Amino acid sequence: MLQSVFIFCCLICLIFPVGTSLGFETKGQDCSKCHTLNQTEAVDLLKNLFPDIKVLNITMSPSKGLWEVYGQSGGKKGIFYVDFSKKHAFLGSLISIAEKKNLSQERLSELNKIDVSQIPLQDALVMGDPNAKFKVIVFDDPD
């Protein structure tokens, strides 16, 4: 049973190659059925580029045909994009043209969330009403 599902998926992928991603969407196919990338595989691929890579999370990116791999290298966390062919990767920003939004930045902010309670505020400079609903902390340099 599983085997025939696999063959069916492979056939679909052959008929609608990655390049024509619209084919997927209009046919309502779920890319993750045909394409998988697990932790070990992602590490194997990316360690060619970043020998100390740690993969923290893998998900399908908003751009069809790319995985978003959240990883850590050289003490820094970032997003790597890997294509379905597993031959190409890029580091950079994915932009939503319609929304004029940097989707990579938004994802990174989401993934890198910090615990705000560990930031002491009693010594901070306060701009606005200290009892306001939204408390936004700004790290700034006077120069």
Next chain:
Amino acid sequence: MKKTIEERKDIVFYVKLYPLKIHPEAYEKSKAIVCEKSLALLEAAHEKKPLPKPSCETTVIDENIKLAEKLGITSLPSIVLPDGRVFPGYRDAKSLIGLLGN
């Protein structure tokens, strides 16, 4: 920031000074500002006006540096939203409100 708090009374900014090593004078300036707890001095610093010498001894700035490094904050300014999301660079009132929701 000024414009944002004028537009939105429900937003308050807490400014933490984090002098970067590439700005050698920023450390002393940060101390001077923190000693006086003065937004006016911060504004003066941004306008490249000379600042008085720090009027107190304080470890606040050293603690801020340690904290920012621990949190992985590298670019300045960086904003931290109430839910813990960190964004590099300052945002104008409209896009900040968009990020905060409602």
